[in-house]
Amino acid sequence: MNEIDFINTKNQIEISILKIEKKYEGKSVPEKVNELLRTLYMALSIILKQDNTVEILKKEIISIKLNNIKAYKEMVELKNKLK
Numbered sequence: 001m002n003e004i005d006f007i008n009t010k011n012q013i014e015i016s017i018l019k020i021e022k023k024y025e026g027k028s029v030p031e032k033v034n035e036l037l038r039t040l041y042m043a044l045s046i047i048l049k050q051d052n053t054v055e056i057l058k059k060e061i062i063s064i065k066l067n068n069i070k071a072y073k074e075m076v077e078l079k080n081k082l083k
Contacts, residue, residue, distance in 0.1 A: 006047065006051055009047060010044065010047055010048070013040055013043055013044045013047070014044065016040055017037065017040050017041065017044070020033060020036065020037055020040075021037075
């Protein structure tokens with residue numbers, strides 16, 4: 001899922017939630033609709049957690065790449081000292 005897909009999906013879920021909440025504002029909400037809202041909230045929560053996890057993993061990958069560059073630089077320096 002790329003960034004645009006994520007934003008689009010998140011927005012569609014939020015819009016659906018808002019439409020349902022607006023429709024039943026001040027009214028009794030049928031159980032099926034409550035079930036639908038719970039499912040939408042759960043789906044929204046899951047994609048937000050997934051996005052957070054992806055961002056954490058991206059940061060870890062960047063950190064690993066930087067450490068690899070540092071290690072490579074140190075290895076080159078050591079090889080040059082041995083020559």
